[in-house]
Every structure is written in structure tokens, then in C-alpha cells.
Amino acid sequence: MRKIAVIYSGNASHYRTFNEPKYNQYLAELIYFPNFLETPINHFDVLLVPSQMNETLLLQAKEKIHAYAEQGGIVVAFGPQPWEWLPNQKWEERETNFWWWKEKGAKSGLVLAAPENDLFNYITLSDATWHQHGVFWPIAGAKTLIATEDGGSVMYLDKVSTGGTWIITTLDPDYHFGSYFMPATERFLDGFLPWLANGEI
Amino acid sequence: MTQLRDILYLDPGHAFGIQNRTNSFIQENFTQIDQYMFDKVDLEPFKCIFFHDFIDQEYLYIHKEKIASFLEEGKVVIFCGHLFKKWLPGCSLFTPKTINSFTDYTISKVIEHPIFEGVDTEDMTFNKGVAGFFARGTHSPVPSHAEVLLTLPGMPTTYIDRNTTKGTMLVHAGRDLFSHRMQNKSTDRISTQLLQWVHDELDSKRGEK
Incomplete structure (x- = not known):
């Protein structure tokens, strides 16, 4: 089982999500964000960076996270990313349609781009379906796992930008589960964290 | 309106909040600082x-005495969110509501209050036909003598506490009440009426002295 560390922002949704026992069992350490620069991380296999992190601390942490990835670490990033801190980041903000499922002929607009990937032995597309806040346009060589119908990337693996692996998604299940909203986000975490701990990445 | 900038807005620095930094309503009425400047800022x-x-909230818990002292000066604190650390005087920790149906998210007014005057409860309960954005739980039990303004079925969501400290606390177990603006529905009134309430509350406290 991989050793997973999570950066903990101290906000209410992250408190709930990462202290929930069924998820906390996969987490070796919650690193309080203001203490991140002083905390050793190289002995962890995975560093999870949740959504909605404080901008100032995130940009201060960028160099350390990139150094960790260069040494072969796996970095996971959740949620919309208005600030430049991911490798070769190309983020496109889009209006969030959270009511799509109320409309006639409702379609979420999501497609599985790599159904053979081991992640989908742990979650289904419907477990990743609530709404999106935007898309990424990853560099050549990155592998999109979940996409929008127009080809934007909702989740991708980037093993080319650094010596390690980046798992980057616009989805923000940490926020929604932690704020008691959107049941699909619980199913997503129920599968995603076991995959992160034990799956083929 | 310049005197209204004496409301301190602690910016969590999160992605969803980025538009608040340049929003005219926020800029004109609040002094915005990064949340981690709170321990350094002079609150006078x-x-x-x-x-x-x-x-x-881990950070606020470390600095809870500064918050308590601010309230003891008779000033106003507004908290919108889910409390999980005891940094706010008298406030119980958040408990989520068990949801079996969207009707469990129905918001009701306990009293007519200036903050929610003219605001349709349907507009609070539903956003684009989806229920649940406004509030999903409670900080119960509320302090004794607290004035409950809004409820979900069977539980208070929003209250004013003038008794636990010398100041006034407005506690809402939900998202930022100041974010209710520019949506072309009656909830747009909340942001400006809440702002007015802050000043009326301070004026009435000055009158007591």
C-alpha cells in the first residue's frame, strides 16, 4: 500500500473529508498547510493537494512539490486551478452547470477517455459525475482519463513533465463530500483512494 | 458609504473566492486581507x-482569544460555515441534517427580520431548481436567548447571539451570506440588507452606551 500524505487546509470540508475514518485509513499523514514547508515529504509515495487551497501558501509550496515530483513522487491535484502551480498548466475556467441533470435530455457531457485504465476498476464514470468548474488542456504525452465531449481534460495523468507522476483533475470531491453535498462525490472517494493506495498508476 | 469599510473580510485565499477580490460590492464595503494576516492585524x-x-478554523482556534476580545468590545462577528473547532464563543459544533428527500432542505423564516426582509424562502431553498445550497445542518443547541432567524425542518440554521459576549454574533450554518447578489432573485437582497444590519446593530449598541 502506498504511503499517502494530504495537505490539510484547516477548512471545514477538508476537516470532514480527511478525518472520515473510511478515507483516513488510507492517509499516512495530514500535513497542516502552514507547516508544509518545514515538513519532510520525501518518504511518502503520494502527495494529495486538495481543492480550494490558500493561494499564498500554494504558490510558496510550488517549488517543494515540484522537487518531490522530480524525485519520482506521485502528486494528486483536485479542483479548479486559477493559479499557475502545476507543470505545463493550461486551465480553462468554465461556467459551472450544477443543474444539468434537471434539464430535458440531461447529459453531463463527460466521457471515459481511457476505459482500460485501472482507475475504472475502482470507480465508474457516474461516480465522477456531478459538475465541472472547467477543463485542462494537457501537454502531448499526458494521458486523459476523463474528458468532456469537446475534448477538454477533466482528469489526466502526466508522466512526462517531471520525473514523477501527476494525477490532475478538475473534480473537487474533497470539497463536496466534506460539505455534505453531492452524493456521487462519496462514491468517487470510495474508489479513488483505494486506487491511489493500491491500484496501477 | 466609506465608513462601511470598517468591516474586516478575512480572505481564505481559495479558488472559488478569487472573484470576490475584484468585486465592487466587496471592495466598496469591506477591508480584505488574507486570513493568515489575522494574528498581525490591529482590530481597533x-x-x-x-x-x-x-x-x-485550525488557525482561528489558535487565535480565539483575539476573536473573544473583539467581541467583548461590543463589536459584531459574522460566521457563515460549519464550525468544527471551538473558536467562536457559545457556538455549538456543526451537525449535518440527515437528508432523505429534497424537502429536507426547505428553509423557513422563524421571524421577519430585516436581513431577510422581502426574501422569498423558495429562493433560499432552491437555486436553479436544485435544493441544498443554502444550508445543510445546524449549530445546535443554539445559545440561550439567541434569536433564531431561519430553520431547516426541525433545526435552526441561522441565529443572532447578543448574550454570550458583549458583542453580537450572527451565525449561519451555510455558505457566505454576502455572496447572495446579482442572481436576479429575491435572495439578492440578503447581501445589502446584511450590510445594513451590521451598521444598524452597531448604531443600536452605541445607543445603549
Whole structure:
């Protein structure tokens, strides 16, 4: 089982999500964000960076996270990313349609781009379906796992930008589960964290 | 309106909040600082502090005495969110509501209050036909003598507490009440009426002295 560390922002949704026992069992350490620069991380296999992190601390942490990835670490990033801190980041903000499922002929607009990937032995597309806040346009060589119908990337693996692996998604299940909203986000975490701990990445 | 900038808005610095930094309503009425400046800032010029739902509560817990002292000066604190650390005097920790149906998210007014005057409860309960955005639980039990303004079925969501400290606390178990603006529905009234309430509350406290 991989050793997973999570950066903990101290906000209410992250408190709930990462202290929930069924998820906390996969987490070796919650690193309080203001203490991140002083905390050793190289002995962890995975560093999870949740959504909605404080901008100032995130940009201060960028160099350390990139150094960790260069040494072969796996970095996971959740949620919309208005600030430049991911490798070769190309983020496109889009209006969030959270009511799509109320409309006639409702379609979420999501497609599985790599159904053979081991992640989908742990979650289904419907477990990743609530709404999106935007898309990424990853560099050549990155592998999109979940996409929008127009080809934007909702989740991708980037093993080319650094010596390690980046798992980057616009989805923000940490926020929604932690704020008691959107049941699909619980199913997503129920599968995603076991995959992160034990799956083929 | 310049005197209204004596409301301190602690910016959690999160992605969803980025538009608040340049929004004219926020800029004209609040002094915005990064949340982690709170321990350094001189609170003397401020009459009210707004604590947002994305705030770092571990940090506020460390600095809870500064918050308590601010309230003991008779000032106003607004907290919108889910409390999980005891940094706010008298406030119980958040308990989520068990949801079996969307009707469990129905918001009701207990009293007519200026903050929610003219606001249709349907507009609070539903956003684009989806229920659940406004509030999903409670900080119960509320302090004795608290004035409950809004409820979900069977539980208070929003209250004013003038008794636990010498100041006034407005506690809402939900998202940022100041974010209710520019949606072309009656909830747009909340942001400006809440702002007016802060000043009326401070005026009435001055009148008591």
C-alpha cells in the first residue's frame, strides 16, 4: 500500500473529508498547510493537494512539490486551478452547470477517455459525475482519463513533465463530500483512494 | 458609504473566492486581507469581522482569544460555515441534517427580520431548481436567548447571539451570506440588507452606551 500524505487546509470540508475514518485509513499523514514547508515529504509515495487551497501558501509550496515530483513522487491535484502551480498548466475556467441533470435530455457531457485504465476498476464514470468548474488542456504525452465531449481534460495523468507522476483533475470531491453535498462525490472517494493506495498508476 | 469599510473580510485565499477580490460590492464595503494576516492585524479600526465558510478554523482556534476580545468590545462577528473547532464563543459544533428527500432542505423564516426582509424562502431553498445550497445542518443547541432567524425542518440554521459576549454574533450554518447578489432573485437582497444590519446593530449598541 502506498504511503499517502494530504495537505490539510484547516477548512471545514477538508476537516470532514480527511478525518472520515473510511478515507483516513488510507492517509499516512495530514500535513497542516502552514507547516508544509518545514515538513519532510520525501518518504511518502503520494502527495494529495486538495481543492480550494490558500493561494499564498500554494504558490510558496510550488517549488517543494515540484522537487518531490522530480524525485519520482506521485502528486494528486483536485479542483479548479486559477493559479499557475502545476507543470505545463493550461486551465480553462468554465461556467459551472450544477443543474444539468434537471434539464430535458440531461447529459453531463463527460466521457471515459481511457476505459482500460485501472482507475475504472475502482470507480465508474457516474461516480465522477456531478459538475465541472472547467477543463485542462494537457501537454502531448499526458494521458486523459476523463474528458468532456469537446475534448477538454477533466482528469489526466502526466508522466512526462517531471520525473514523477501527476494525477490532475478538475473534480473537487474533497470539497463536496466534506460539505455534505453531492452524493456521487462519496462514491468517487470510495474508489479513488483505494486506487491511489493500491491500484496501477 | 466609506465608513462601511470598517468591516474586516478575512480572505481564505481559495479558488472559488478569487472573484470576490475584484468585486465592487466587496471592495466598496469591506477591508480584505488574507486570513493568515489575522494574528498581525490591529482590530481597533474595525467594527465587524466576517468569517467565511472556507476559513482555516485550525488557525482561528489558535487565535480565539483575539476573536473573544473583539467581541467583548461590543463589536459584531459574522460566521457563515460549519464550525468544527471551538473558536467562536457559545457556538455549538456543526451537525449535518440527515437528508432523505429534497424537502429536507426547505428553509423557513422563524421571524421577519430585516436581513431577510422581502426574501422569498423558495429562493433560499432552491437555486436553479436544485435544493441544498443554502444550508445543510445546524449549530445546535443554539445559545440561550439567541434569536433564531431561519430553520431547516426541525433545526435552526441561522441565529443572532447578543448574550454570550458583549458583542453580537450572527451565525449561519451555510455558505457566505454576502455572496447572495446579482442572481436576479429575491435572495439578492440578503447581501445589502446584511450590510445594513451590521451598521444598524452597531448604531443600536452605541445607543445603549
